[in-house]
Amino acid sequence: MEFLKDLFVNIGLWFSGWLTGFMPAWGVEVVTGFLGAIILVFIGLFAVLILTWGERKVIGRMQDRIGPNRWGPYGLFQPIADGIKMLTKEDIIPTGADRWVHLVAPILVIIPAVLIYAVIPFGDGLRGADLNIGILYIVALSTIGTISILMAGWSSNNKYSLLGAFRAVAQLITYEIPLVLSIITVVLLTGSMSMVEIVENQTVPYMVSMPLVFLVFMVAASAELYRAPFDMIEADSELIAGYFTEYSGMKFVMFFMAEYINLLAMSGVIVTLFMGGWRFFGLEEILPFLNPFIFFAKCAFVIFLFWWTRATFPRIRIDHMLGMAWKALVPIALVNLLLVGLVDKLVEGTLLTSGVLLIVNIIEMVILLAILDKVGGKTRAKTMERVAAQQG
Amino acid sequence: MMVHTTVFIVLGVVTLGAALAVVTSKNLFHSALFLMLSFVGVAGFYVLLEAPFLAAVQILVYVGAIAVLIIFAIMLTRRLMAEDLVQRNAQWVWSALGALLLFGVLVVTLVQVNWPVVEAAVPEDSITALGQDLMGPYVIPFEAASILLLVALVGAVIIAREEE
Numbered sequence: 001m002e003f004l005k006d007l008f009v010n011i012g013l014w015f016s017g018w019l020t021g022f023m024p025a026w027g028v029e030v031v032t033g034f035l036g037a038i039i040l041v042f043i044g045l046f047a048v049l050i051l052t053w054g055e056r057k058v059i060g061r062m063q064d065r066i067g068p069n070r071w072g073p074y075g076l077f078q079p080i081a082d083g084i085k086m087l088t089k090e091d092i093i094p095t096g097a098d099r100w101v102h103l104v105a106p107i108l109v110i111i112p113a114v115l116i117y118a119v120i121p122f123g124d125g126l127r128g129a130d131l132n133i134g135i136l137y138i139v140a141l142s143t144i145g146t147i148s149i150l151m152a153g154w155s156s157n158n159k160y161s162l163l164g165a166f167r168a169v170a171q172l173i174t175y176e177i178p179l180v181l182s183i184i185t186v187v188l189l190t191g192s193m194s195m196v197e198i199v200e201n202q203t204v205p206y207m208v209s210m211p212l213v214f215l216v217f218m219v220a221a222s223a224e225l226y227r228a229p230f231d232m233i234e235a236d237s238e239l240i241a242g243y244f245t246e247y248s249g250m251k252f253v254m255f256f257m258a259e260y261i262n263l264l265a266m267s268g269v270i271v272t273l274f275m276g277g278w279r280f281f282g283l284e285e286i287l288p289f290l291n292p293f294i295f296f297a298k299c300a301f302v303i304f305l306f307w308w309t310r311a312t313f314p315r316i317r318i319d320h321m322l323g324m325a326w327k328a329l330v331p332i333a334l335v336n337l338l339l340v341g342l343v344d345k346l347v348e349g350t351l352l353t354s355g356v357l358l359i360v361n362i363i364e365m366v367i368l369l370a371i372l373d374k375v376g377g378k379t380r381a382k383t384m385e386r387v388a389a390q391q392g
Numbered sequence: 393m394m395v396h397t398t399v400f401i402v403l404g405v406v407t408l409g410a411a412l413a414v415v416t417s418k419n420l421f422h423s424a425l426f427l428m429l430s431f432v433g434v435a436g437f438y439v440l441l442e443a444p445f446l447a448a449v450q451i452l453v454y455v456g457a458i459a460v461l462i463i464f465a466i467m468l469t470r471r472l473m474a475e476d477l478v479q480r481n482a483q484w485v486w487s488a489l490g491a492l493l494l495f496g497v498l499v500v501t502l503v504q505v506n507w508p509v510v511e512a513a514v515p516e517d518s519i520t521a522l523g524q525d526l527m528g529p530y531v532i533p534f535e536a537a538s539i540l541l542l543v544a545l546v547g548a549v550i551i552a553r554e555e556e
Contacts, residue, residue: 098421101422101425132444132517133445139448139452140448140451140452143457144451144455146456146460147428147459150460154421162467165467193519
């Protein structure tokens with residue numbers, strides 16, 4: 001029973017102990033490190049299979065369809081059929097394309113997506129590495145994704161691809177600011193950038209004590225993942241498929257996979273930062289082997305929220321989208337940062353701090369809604385006036 | 393130590409090779425991409441020196457902000473996208489001379505200065521120390537830098553602003 005309590009950690013310990021029997025210390029380190037890396041990569045790849053099926057199923061239900069249902073029970077083998085289909089497609093490099101950049105872009109888009117998994121703590125002691133700059137490492141990696149999108153868009157020699165890449169840079173750089181400001185708020189409260197310590201210091205999940213910060217982060221995250229309603233980058237009714245219009249076969253799959261690997265990674269970050277990671281009302285102490293299951297259940301919830309917004313909201317126009325980031329999200333995030341810093345300094349005790357933070361957040365939200373109502377009303381009145389003037 | 397040296401040599405070759413490609417490449421977009429690779433190589437050196445914070449900031453600032461901005465500017469400038477860009481003009485001899493001179497000065501400095509070396513290992517939690525130093529003894533330069541950045545930000549907004 002003792003062994004079962006911390007199942008996954010004990011399996012790891014047993015395995016490295018078994019290796020030590022016939023291997024020098026550095027050999028054990030190399031083998032376990034290598035296996036760990038492979039497991040982390042496969043979490044991402046497995047997520048692609050499950051998430052593509054899940055997304056089509058959930059969106060289908062929300063649109064009053066049944067989604068994939070032909071291949072396997074509940075259409076579960078659909079992603080495998082899709083994968084085989086993609087493998088048989090012709091690999092096309094458009095005329096006038098920049099051959100090397102065109103080839104490297106899909107590889108470079110998937111590398112940072114996979115690397116993020118190295119620092120995400122799936123459970124107590126279940127992680128690739130506990131970097132003391134954990135969250136900064138993730139932010140730094142996500143900027144490399146921007147470059148690969150630029151490379152893909154530019155090298156394709158296609159106007160739609162280039163437009164998609166332009167939009168991508170504008171959107172990703174803009175939404176990175178509220179995203180990082182929300183991260184700083186969490187780091188300020190925790191006093192550490194390490195993902196493990198952020199989870200360990202979260203007695204009350206920050207999602208509960210700081211709902212506004214969570215909201216800003218969720219909006220910015222869905223823009224960073226360019227998911228609907230922020231999928232301007234690949235808006236299919238305007239840009240065909242945006243920056244990866246000219247990609248076919250396996251290279252297309254790489255972009256597709258990167259999108260879903262990023263989706264799980266980002267929800268892992270959200271779970272770690274705002275929902276207490278592997279912790280669940282003390283259950284993690286009693287049954288530690290449940291840690292990763294708790295973690296992935298929370299991830300599934302966050303991913304469902306993303307799918308839900310995708311099915312609910314229409315696409316936002318690009319200027320409105322950028323305006324929203326600069327005029328709404330960045331000021332909110334800055335005010336939040338200031339208030340959280342003040343509360344953290346003035347109030348003692350974890351529970352009391354959480355309560356005060358919640359009250360402050362609610363007051364902030366009411367004021368914010370009042371301001372938005374006033375500004376929106378003014379804009380609406382102006383537009384109505386103009387329309388009336390044109391008609392009259 | 394063997395691994396350390398090998399990694400150092402590989403990183404050095406990548407960084408310098410990429411830097412060389414920046415000035416020899418005939419396509420401005422390729423130059424920008426090689427510049428990025430060079431920046432990533434420098435970040436690798438920081439990792440090797442056990443300064444992960446600097447490495448992450450190097451990638452974040454140089455690759456994430458500066459290089460993307462350069463590429464954006466290149467993409468928006470139509471004429472520069474043309475193939476077969478001439479990368480040198482009549483003044484290349486003088487600039488090469490200047491670069492060589494700078495290299496000489498750097499080499500002489502490197503060799504002659506007696507660099508202070510601390511025997512102790514790199515502290516585990518260098519970020520906390522860095523943060524406390526920035527907010528403690530170095531608070532005035534820190535604040536001056538942030539005011540400078542704020543002024544630049546406001547200036548950029550005013551320049552880019554539409555006339556009403």
